[in-house]
Amino acid sequence: MRPANGRIDGEALLARLPEVRGRLVAEAPLSGLTWFRVGGPAEVLFTPADEDDLAAFLAALPGEVPVTVIGVGSNLLVRDGGVPGVVIRLGRGFSAISVEEGYRVRAGTAVPDVKVARAALDNGIAGLTFLRGIPGTIGGALRMNGGAYGRETKDVLIGARAVDRQGRQVSLALEDMHYSYRHCGAPDDLIFTEALFQGEPGDSDRIAEAMREITEAREQSQPVRSRTGGSTFKNPPGEKAWQLIDAAGMRGFAVGAARVSEKHCNFLINEGGATAADIEALGEEIRRRVRETSGIALDWEIRRIGVPAGETARETA
Secondary structure (H helix, E strand, C coil), rough: CCCCCCCHHHHHHHCCCCCCCCEEEEEEEEEEHHCCCCCCEEEEEECCHHHHHHHHHHHEEEEEEEEEEEECCEEEEEECCCEEEEEEEHHHHHEEEEEEEECEEEEEEECEEHHHHHHHHCCEECCCCHCCCEEECHHHHHHCEEEEECCHHHHHHEEEEEECCCCCEEEHHHHHHCCCCEEEEECCCCEEEEEEEEEEECCCCHHHHHHHHHHHHHHHHHCCCCCCCCCCCCCCCCCCHHHHHHHHCCCEECCEEECCCCCCCCCCEECCCHHHHHHHHHHHHHHHHHHHHCCCCCCCEEEEEECCCCCCCCCCC
């Protein structure tokens, strides 16, 4: 029987998994795959070779095995006890970019958002420049309706491809995503594999200047060279999360080696040696103080996965 915390021994789980053309690794460290540089291991980490490999794996995977998908870890907190089941990280087989007629750009979901913005620039395509300001992959942008500098994924998406938990390959139109602010209403079990974006004709010099402005704005206003997870909390309707945090007196506040950024207080920083528990506790204290001072409940924008330290009991399957 699987223990209450859901973890079993990674090697034992590996022995139960279907064969793949990609790579399966038991007890794979995840801290190095996240921008915070914290967190425990994946019981098993799967890097599929391509969409067909992913679909075949999911179709054969026992239904009781949990599946978690991660990208480049830019907006992710992995808890210290690690992640039960299979963690899927899309790689080279999902990193193609192509430009199509009608100022369209097709991209695999492992492609960093900035690379799509650069591909658009190289081909004189406007409208996708905002992707330069999102520090993640296309998969993450699809899953959370990522946005920056006045535009969101929903404003430029034509459609996407995905694989569901049963291994079925599906196509989705924009309306199937059911987007709202920093939220995607498509089924949670879908693993996005490809996206098609609509741009518009533009002047390359103007696009390049807009990208430079975004780069400079990020450098000046955000702690982009620190171990951080990007924006921590969503902006409540009509409010700015950072202003609420600042008004609550939390700028520079610390729990262990986790600290609220002095530069932008909707960013949390691992100053070196912080645990995931430190970072999460800091976030929860921010939420408590903001609720106390403003009456507003902040919602996490950073995705938190896995189990806390001390909940890592194993049993052999």
